[in-house]
Amino acid sequence: MRLTLISPPFGESGQRSKGLPIAPPVLEYLAALTDQVQPGHEMTLVDANLRTFDPSTSEADLVGITVLTPQAPWAYRTADALRARGIQVLLGGIHVHALPDEAALHADAILVGEAETVWDRILTDARSHSLRPRYDGPYAPLEGLPHPRTDLLPDSYQFGSFFTSRGCPHSCAFCSVHENFGRVVRMRPIDEVVAEVASSRKHMFWNIDDNVWGVNINRSIDLYREMAKQVHGKWWFGSGDLVTLQHSRSDELMDAARCAGMTSAMVGYESENPLVLEELQATRKQGRDRQDAIKRIRAAGIDVMLFIMVGSRADHRRDFESILELCDRLDVAAHPVMTTPFPGTGLYREYEPFLIPGLDWDNFDGNRATFRHADPEMTPETREDMILKLRADLFTWPRMLRRIGQISAKGFPMAHVTSFMVQYPQGRAFKQFALEHQRAPQPAPARRPAEEREMA
Numbered sequence: 001m002r003l004t005l006i007s008p009p010f011g012e013s014g015q016r017s018k019g020l021p022i023a024p025p026v027l028e029y030l031a032a033l034t035d036q037v038q039p040g041h042e043m044t045l046v047d048a049n050l051r052t053f054d055p056s057t058s059e060a061d062l063v064g065i066t067v068l069t070p071q072a073p074w075a076y077r078t079a080d081a082l083r084a085r086g087i088q089v090l091l092g093g094i095h096v097h098a099l100p101d102e103a104a105l106h107a108d109a110i111l112v113g114e115a116e117t118v119w120d121r122i123l124t125d126a127r128s129h130s131l132r133p134r135y136d137g138p139y140a141p142l143e144g145l146p147h148p149r150t151d152l153l154p155d156s157y158q159f160g161s162f163f164t165s166r167g168c169p170h171s172c173a174f175c176s177v178h179e180n181f182g183r184v185v186r187m188r189p190i191d192e193v194v195a196e197v198a199s200s201r202k203h204m205f206w207n208i209d210d211n212v213w214g215v216n217i218n219r220s221i222d223l224y225r226e227m228a229k230q231v232h233g234k235w236w237f238g239s240g241d242l243v244t245l246q247h248s249r250s251d252e253l254m255d256a257a258r259c260a261g262m263t264s265a266m267v268g269y270e271s272e273n274p275l276v277l278e279e280l281q282a283t284r285k286q287g288r289d290r291q292d293a294i295k296r297i298r299a300a301g302i303d304v305m306l307f308i309m310v311g312s313r314a315d316h317r318r319d320f321e322s323i324l325e326l327c328d329r330l331d332v333a334a335h336p337v338m339t340t341p342f343p344g345t346g347l348y349r350e351y352e353p354f355l356i357p358g359l360d361w362d363n364f365d366g367n368r369a370t371f372r373h374a375d376p377e378m379t380p381e382t383r384e385d386m387i388l389k390l391r392a393d394l395f396t397w398p399r400m401l402r403r404i405g406q407i408s409a410k411g412f413p414m415a416h417v418t419s420f421m422v423q424y425p426q427g428r429a430f431k432q433f434a435l436e437h438q439r440a441p442q443p444a445p446a447r448r449p450a451e452e453r454e455m456a
């Protein structure tokens with residue numbers, strides 16, 4: 001069977017993310033899973049950020065599309081066009097899990113949940129053109145997973161990816177992970193992770209776990225020590241919480257992580273404002289002294305990037321401004337995103353009454369204001385302008401270089417190199433988005449008429 005697996009572009013045009021340095025992990029993983037459960041299919045992987053996918057020329061028997069919320073409009077349009085030509089379409093991924101009935105309108109079949117336990121069945125049904133409308137994939141055991149196929153997409157991505165676990169013990173209101181994968185975190189066997197990273201032809205990786213060290217610190221130390229023994233000349237970055245850095249074994253953890261090749265930690269700092277942290281239910285993962293935790297990561301020779309949410313209904317102008325001051329004080333970079341209520345999350349349920357009517361899902365991309373604010377001064381335009389300004393101020397050359405200079409020599413040179421490799425494309429992508437945003441017709445057509453109707 002001819003199988004095409006697609007990751008849609010981010011943003012309707014897809015141009016914006018052309019420079020993404022990482023292949024969509026799910027494509028390489030699903031290709032490997034296909035080989036594992038039913039070898040012999042002819043596979044094509046499409047990262048639609050990288051190349052245009054034209055549904056009118058596809059010759060696939062089955063097209064599988066993975067869908068994050070901002071990708072849904074493109075995915076649905078493409079699925080409709082493929083189905084009009086008689087090509088079977090399967091939709092899967094987080095957005096499908098959150099809104100299965102919506103996705104089902106555009107697919108021959110949807111997969112709600114994980115692929116591992118139902119992929120064999122789906123492929124068999126697709127081969128005989130007898131797909132069921134819906135497949136439910138329960139949480140899969142994580143033993144014996146295949147290694148991603150890195151030979152099917154172009155070789156232009158700087159980073160490979162690997163995961164060692166699924167799920168997250170925290171339950172932040174804005175996050176889809178605990179809703180989608182559960183709060184009981186499943187772990188892959190250490191020897192399997194180590195073998196995968198060691199045998200990969202990639203040298204730099206994103207560890208895409210939701211919490212690389214905060215689930216079980218003892219297991220993380222064991223994993224890192226094993227990696228340090230068996231994996232050489234490979235480096236990686238990943239997300240971790242700050243509360244774990246306040247554990248009695250945290251210095252051991254940091255040293256083990258660095259020796260295992262960790263160069264940079266993305267930490268969910270979320271906000272300087274305690275009220276916002278509370279609203280987002282992100283207080284517990286911070287611990288008592290999170291700024292000290294950040295300094296200790298840096299002192300261990302691992303760079304830090306703060307993940308920040310701005311523009312929630314509890315946020316004010318000051319909360320945007322305080323982020324730049326914080327980053328200058330600590331000499332760390334930050335990745336600010338607009339607080340976005342993704343369907344299926346607690347935040348969505350809370351913010352639903354305030355959503356701006358008429359917005360399609362591509363607006364839910366972490367750049368745009370998608371709901372009305374309690375403070376009339378915090379209009380959607382004001383919030384969008386403020387995030388653009390914050391991002392521009394954060395990624396100036398002097399600031400990027402100063403941050404790199406502040407990483408402890410223990411991490412030299414790879415923590416310094418990775419810091420540049422993460423900061424530079426991020427600053428460039430933000431700049432490019434700001435340019436497009438300025439060029440876009442103002443006011444955005446989808447929002448204003450609806451707002452005006454509302455206010456009338």
Ligand code: B12
Binds near residue numbers: 029
């Ligand atoms: C890697 C990653 C990225 C990468 C690559 C994503 C990609 N598809 O190319 C990048 C950096 C590009 C990215 C970007 C964003 N991401 Co992201 N990302 C992740 C991360 C960390 C891992 C996803 C992953 O690859 N997992 C590994 C693969 C193997 O697993 P999987 O995708 O879950 O797939 C499994 C099943 O879901 C299923 N499946 C999924 N799709 C399909 C399709 C088919 C056909 C089949 C059969 C099965 C199937 O099978 C797989 C095996 O079981 C997740 C966190 C997470 N834990 O999921 C967030 C996550 C997916 N991202 C998220 C978000 C919000 C974003 C952004 C919007 C960030 C933002 N600014 O706010 C942007 C989008 C940018 C934009 N401009 O629009 C949210 C999704 C929320 C939502 N409702 O869509 C997540 C869940 C994070 C979170 N904490 O909530 N992201």
